[in-house]
Amino acid sequence: AQSVAQPEDQVxxxxxxxxxxxxxxxxxxxxxxxxxxxxxNRGLQFLLKYITGDNLVKGSYGFEAEFNKSQTSFHLKxxxxxxxxxxxxxxxxxxxxxxxxxxxxxxxNVKP
Amino acid sequence: xxxxxxxxxxxxxxxxxxxxxxxxxxMDHENMFWYRQDPGLGLRLIYFxxxxxxxxxxxxxxxxxxxxxxxxxFSLILESASTNQTSMYLCAxxxxxxxxxxQYFGPGTRLTVT
Numbered sequence: 001a002q003s004v005a006q007p008e009d010q011v012x013x014x015x016x017x018x019x020x021x022x023x024x025x026x027x028x029x030x031x032x033x034x035x036x037x038x039x040x041n042r043g044l045q046f047l048l049k050y051i052t053g054d055n056l057v058k059g060s061y062g063f064e065a066e067f068n069k070s071q072t073s074f075h076l077k078x079x080x081x082x083x084x085x086x087x088x089x090x091x092x093x094x095x096x097x098x099x100x101x102x103x104x105x106x107x108x109n110v111k112p
Numbered sequence: 113x114x115x116x117x118x119x120x121x122x123x124x125x126x127x128x129x130x131x132x133x134x135x136x137x138x139m140d141h142e143n144m145f146w147y148r149q150d151p152g153l154g155l156r157l158i159y160f161x162x163x164x165x166x167x168x169x170x171x172x173x174x175x176x177x178x179x180x181x182x183x184x185x186f187s188l189i190l191e192s193a194s195t196n197q198t199s200m201y202l203c204a205x206x207x208x209x210x211x212x213x214x215q216y217f218g219p220g221t222r223l224t225v226t
Contacts, residue, residue: 009152032213043116043202043217044155051213090154092215098143098162098206099170100215104154 002027002095006103013081014111021076021106023091032094033074035065037087038105044090050074061085081110115139116218118203124224131190133221135203142207144186145215146170146178149200161186193225 003026013019025031032051036044048059055067065076074091091103119134135144143162147155147170157170159178167178175197179187186205190197200222204215 006154034214036217041121041220041222043219044204044215046214046216049214094213099157099160100145100204102147102155104152 002093002099002101004091004093004101004103006089006091006106008106009104010107010109012109012111015083016080019078019081019085019108019110021089021091021108023074023076023103024072025074025091025093026072027093027095029096031067031074033065033067034092034094034100035059035063035074035076036090036092036102037061038090039087047076047089081108083110083112086110116203116205116216118201118218118221120221121219122222122224124226125190125193126226127194129190129193129225131193131223131225133188133190133201133203133223135186135188135205135218136184137186137205137216138184139205139216140183141205141216142183143205144180145204145206146176146186146188147202147204148172148197149202149220155202158188193223195225197223198225199223 005024034049035047038044050067058064116137145160146158161167161180177189203218206215
């Protein structure tokens with residue numbers, strides 16, 4: 001069965017420091033992996049995706065994610081965090097039947 | 113830009129009422145989804161639809177039904193609302209086959225059942 005795990009409920013980082021939000025997955029077949037961000041009282045916004053090709057994918061707002069097949073991970077990264085990056089982040093995997101499976105979410109707190 | 117709209121941002125209903133949540137997308141997407149979001153549980157799929165009049169149960173369909181009479185509209189129905197259905201409800205849409213694989217989400221409806 002497909003599943004996504006985000007092991008950290010919350011990540012705290014100081015502004016200007018690099019950030020990582022972790023995600024591991026379990027999927028049969030080739031994984032289609034996604035990161036979404038949710039600001040308070042809003043829907044989810046697409047950040048980036050891995051479908052195939054280069055393991056390092058770049059997305060919106062300076063975020064990037066690294067696909068690691070051997071570790072079945074897809075961690076979200078940013079070299080220098082901003083206070084405005086504070087939000088709830090979701091990792092997701094899509095199966096071959098167009099169903100999406102979401103992690104439980106990680107709250108990112110960036111402090112000035 | 114893809115736009116997914118939901119009929120209400122906030123809704124308060126009484127136990128036992130029949131509740132309709134409407135979702136409309138304007139990009140001719142085949143797939144539409146209803147999720148509920150609860151703290152610590154992430155998003156859980158209630159129902160999805162891959163074509164007009166077609167529907168598939170998700171992980172938590174109990175107490176819900178859906179309707180898709182037109183391609184752009186996907187409705188979620190709570191036949192008899194209960195307090196444990198108080199939640200944030202998110203609608204999403206996506207293409208069936210394309211280079212664009214991601215889902216697009218509406219702003220959400222925060223439903224409170226009293």
